[in-house]
Amino acid sequence: MNSERSRELFEKSKACIPGGVNSPVRAFGSVNRAPLFIERAAGSKIYDVDGNEYIDYVNSWGPCILGHGDKRVIDAVKRACDNGLTYGAPTEKEYILAKLISELIPSMEQTRLVSSGTEAVMSAIRVARGYTKRDMIIKFRGCYHGHSDGLLVKAGSGALTHSVPDSSGVPYDYTKNTLIAEYNNEESVKELFHQYGEKIAAIIVEPVAANMGVVLPKDGFLQFLRDITRKYDSLLIFDEVITGFRLGLGGAQGYYGITPDLTTLGKIIGGGMPVGAYGGKKEIMEMVAPVGSVYQAGTLSGNPIATAAGIETLTILKNTPDLYRQMEKQAEKIVYAVKERFENQVCINHIGSLICIFFTKEKVVDFDSAMASDTKRYADYFGYLLENGIYQAPSQYEAMFLSHAHTDEDIHKTCAVIKNYR
Incomplete structure (x- = not known):
């Protein structure tokens, strides 16, 4: 060609x-x-x-x-555009989309809309740290959670080490509280909790890894993560930027029957427009300003064009x-x-x-x-x-x-x- x-x-x-x-x-x-x-x-x-x-x-x-x-989504976007592109103020569409997400993914009792998956993950981790009053998190080698500094990491000399930056321009201090485990390897997670358990705020995981190619969780692996985080009073964060509304209306958590504490979404919930979201239990999400002490803001968060596309897309998925x-x-x-x-x-x-x-x-x-x-x-x-x-x-x-x-x-x-x- x-x-x-x-x-x-x-x-x-x-x-x-x-x-x-x-x-x-x-x-x-x-x-x-x-x-x-x-x-x-x-x-x-x-x-x-x-x-x-x-x-x-x-x-x-x-x-x-x-x-x-899709004509239905495009028409919804065109109608929204006729009323202006952004206000930097609340709209009814934000409420409708958040309510729809909560209905389809019940673990997301409250949802904060943002502009990208990277922003959603970054914010969810901040909330987890604020809620638990702990600094460390566990991520898995090969799972990608956006390009925020604390997550652009790789394993050091072994899997059970503190991480080192995986990009120039990321100071070590930004990643020193990110621990690396092996996906589908329960022992690597147990060892990290054995060493640092009282300091670990959360585990973040792609429930189906989709950024080292598609790698499915082994039988029982996600339930193990749920159990060990509860044992240590840590939070479980599902990064469903890819799997959310892709594996089904309930995402990977609905597919596998595992309920995380926090969930991050992106991509599909904007029907192709730039958007992301994070959410979870009300008591955790009420850590977020203006109710709580965890600060996060965004002028274009929940903008009327992205929310119009998202409402239409999720409604179609729900009704098909x-x-x-x-x-x-x-x-x-x-x-x-x-x-x-x-x-x-x-x-x-x-x-x-x-x-x-x-x-x-x-x-x-x-x-x-x-x-x-x-x-x-x-x-x-x-x-x-x-x-x-x-x-x-x-x-x-x-x-x-x-x-x-x-x-x-x-x-x-x-x-x-x-x-x-x-």
Whole structure:
């Protein structure tokens, strides 16, 4: 496919935008290609500036669960825009969206709207620390919780150590209270609580890890996290920026039947508009100003455009009970095609409408097994799909997202292209 205009725009962008992109994965660096510059999207398709059409399995990294440009959502946004873009003052839409979230995710008795998933996570951790009067938190290697300083960390010389900054510009003092455990490894968590239990404010976890590729929790792992946090009077935070309203109306916590103390959301609750949220038990959330002593603010938080899109999107999801099962059935067809083509050459992890193909023969259950993947093989596979009109994540360690807009024809074409991979 011709991509001359995309390459030209990429080179021009490099002059005024670091790396030519506004988020690193967009640069296509790990797949050794110049990125596509997208002009428009509709339904299950995206169209680049060179006029090429692609079946889209990125879906803006998850929020476009109804597909691109759903008319009902677009119309709601247009109506909201007619009344102005932002007021910096309360609106009824904020109440409606928060009430809808609480109805669908009961653990979120109270919700504070923000402008991004990163902001939601940063704020939830601050609330957890304020509520428990403790400083330390536990995160898991390979789980991504946004780019705030205290969470841009990796393990030190071993898994059971204090973390060290994983980005230039992050002072060690910002991360010294972040402890690193291994996802799906109960012993690593027990050891941290044994050493620091009375100082640990919370565990934060992606209940289904989706930023080292899709890695499902082992049986009992999430319940273990719930039990050990209760034992030590710490809080359990579910980062559902990806899984929230993606695995079902109740998110991963509804899917697995585990109730966290705090939850963070993003992406889908804005129907494609910039938005995030954090919430939980009323007694915890009342730590937040102006009621409590934990400060958090944002001029564009709960703005009338994002809330209009979110209300419409969540209402559609709520009123379309078969939507999740339909997407899962379409995902299963792709999973079957991959297994048929690759047999035992790859590991494919799948839950609901999330899929990840790891180019490794070993089962992927944690960060180390994910890192064993053949990224060069993935880059070749990505390029092949792209040349055949299939757009998926330009990184081995991202999810493949299906939407309700993917048709039987889209899935049939995708499966045929996969089966013909050399």
